[in-house]
Amino acid sequence: MNLNFKGRDIINIEELSRKELDHILSVSDKMLPLINKGSTLCKGKVLASLFFEPSTRTRLSFESAMSRLGGSVIGFADPTVTSEKKGEVLADTIRTVDGYADIIAMRHPQEGSAKVAADYAKIPVINGGDGGHHHPTQTILDIFTIKKEKGEIDGLNIGFCGDLKYGRTVHSLAYALAKYKDIEVTCIAPKALEMPRYVVHHMEKKGIHIIEKDGIEKSIKGLDVLYATRIQKERFGSEKEYTDIKGSYYIDKNIMSKAKNDMILMHPLPRVDEIRYDVDGDKRAVYFKQAHYGIPTRMALIALLLGAVK
Amino acid sequence: MKEDKLKVEKIKNGTVIDHISAGKGLDVYKILKGIEKQSIIIAINVPSTRMKRKDILKIENKQLGTDEFNHVALISPSATVVSIKNYKVIRKHKIDLPDKIKGILKCKNPVCISNYETYIVPEFSVISKDPIVLKCAYCEHEFKM
Numbered sequence: 201m202n203l204n205f206k207g208r209d210i211i212n213i214e215e216l217s218r219k220e221l222d223h224i225l226s227v228s229d230k231m232l233p234l235i236n237k238g239s240t241l242c243k244g245k246v247l248a249s250l251f252f253e254p255s256t257r258t259r260l261s262f263e264s265a266m267s268r269l270g271g272s273v274i275g276f277a278d279p280t281v282t283s284e285k286k287g288e289v290l291a292d293t294i295r296t297v298d299g300y301a302d303i304i305a306m307r308h309p310q311e312g313s314a315k316v317a318a319d320y321a322k323i324p325v326i327n328g329g330d331g332g333h334h335h336p337t338q339t340i341l342d343i344f345t346i347k348k349e350k351g352e353i354d355g356l357n358i359g360f361c362g363d364l365k366y367g368r369t370v371h372s373l374a375y376a377l378a379k380y381k382d383i384e385v386t387c388i389a390p391k392a393l394e395m396p397r398y399v400v401h402h403m404e405k406k407g408i409h410i411i412e413k414d415g416i417e418k419s420i421k422g423l424d425v426l427y428a429t430r431i432q433k434e435r436f437g438s439e440k441e442y443t444d445i446k447g448s449y450y451i452d453k454n455i456m457s458k459a460k461n462d463m464i465l466m467h468p469l470p471r472v473d474e475i476r477y478d479v480d481g482d483k484r485a486v487y488f489k490q491a492h493y494g495i496p497t498r499m500a501l502i503a504l505l506l507g508a509v510k
Numbered sequence: 511m512k513e514d515k516l517k518v519e520k521i522k523n524g525t526v527i528d529h530i531s532a533g534k535g536l537d538v539y540k541i542l543k544g545i546e547k548q549s550i551i552i553a554i555n556v557p558s559t560r561m562k563r564k565d566i567l568k569i570e571n572k573q574l575g576t577d578e579f580n581h582v583a584l585i586s587p588s589a590t591v592v593s594i595k596n597y598k599v600i601r602k603h604k605i606d607l608p609d610k611i612k613g614i615l616k617c618k619n620p621v622c623i624s625n626y627e628t629y630i631v632p633e634f635s636v637i638s639k640d641p642i643v644l645k646c647a648y649c650e651h652e653f654k655m
Contacts, residue, residue: 289627289628289629290623290627291627291629308623309621310621310622310623310626310649311619311621311622311623311648311649311650311651312622312623312624312646312647312648312649312650313623315623315647315648316623316627316630316648330623331621331649332621333649333650
């Protein structure tokens with residue numbers, strides 16, 4: 201299999217094979233010591249960080265990753281300061297930036313925008329989130345967190361809880377897990393927010409054993425990983441419905457006492473109150489570490505796509 | 511003349527799209543490209559022994575190609591296409607929905623980039639022909655016709 205990443209785009213986690221994912225994880229691991237030591241792997245290279253939508257973790261970790269590789273960053277975090285405000289179309293912005301930088305990381309509110317950027321750019325494009333569609337670098341850092349914290353991904357019992365219906369990070373992670381072996385997935389969500397059937401069918405087709413439950417307390421006991429997500433108010437028809445569900449989907453010290461000693465608790469962040477602050481001190485709560493893993497994984501992707509590493 | 515006899519004139523040369531589901535004739539007209547300058551006869555809701563009621567589209571002096579009329583399957587899979595020369599049927603065509611549809615339909619996903627950037631030609635892959643299910647090449651949203 202050709203594992204040459206140079207010049208490629210990363211638009212969708214589905215485009216990556218298990219072997220390619222494993223290779224990205226292995227390169228990410230090699231990037232860990234370079235975070236503090238620094239490196240010149242991408243010296244003289246420029247990352248264009250094009251954020252048409254607000255972002256904290258994704259944008260800052262892309263920019264930090266490029267800096268730690270010895271490269272530099274241009275871009276914007278607010279599209280109102282760009283020619284988009286004057287009506288410039290995405291294709292023209294991309295063709296312009298194509299001459300200013302060596303690689304693009306982009307977040308855009310419209311679904312499919314990353315494909316358009318990749319169609320018009322000659323340089324590699326990394327999708328930093330295109331609306332509710334794909335967010336492959338989040339999935340790569342999620343997978344990397346599981347691998348680092350649990351040692352292996354194959355054979356784990358992974359729980360998803362919260363908003364499984366609209367949460368794109370959950371869907372992408374489910375698709376990525378479908379590439380691994382002997383995975384058991386426990387979906388914990390109220391009926392209104394259950395995992396979409398097409399995601400469940402995809403996982404089942406790939407041999408994943410799926411259990412669907414309602415209620416965290418009853419389900420947490422056998423899990424190796426619990427991936428929590430935020431329940432968004434705008435998804436509900438009434439304030440009461442939202443308050444009722446929110447009130448029954450949170451993780452606190454008491455619920456964590458029922459989990460295995462080596463379970464890890466993950467969250468893509470930002471959280472609202474689905475993970476109570478009293479859990480933050482628990483060694484099993486790895487969500488900030490998970491956010492930090494955005495650096496080595498994005499360093500790995502930038503270096504691979506620029507051909508700085510193989 | 512029988513009460514329910516078809517009252518649509520024959521054409522000398524051109525293409526006839528027959529057996530269109532009743533009420534879909536105008537939609538078929540809209541989906542066809544390159545016929546804007548032709549004389550066209552549209553019969554709507556006319557009697558049919560096979561379908562009880564049907565629509566018919568007669569396009570004068572234009573022989574449609576396979577790529578053009580295959581898109582009719584998106585609107586009315588039951589439709590048939592015949593080429594006419596000197597008032598005679600010279601060829602009957604089978605309508606077969608292509609695997610890719612480009613530039614005909616708009617994506618139904620309101621947040622799809624193809625609905626915002628006008629230079630993007632909407633493109634879909636046909637993932638099921640019965641029922642017809644299309645998948646947008648940009649947002650990957652799937653929808654039934």
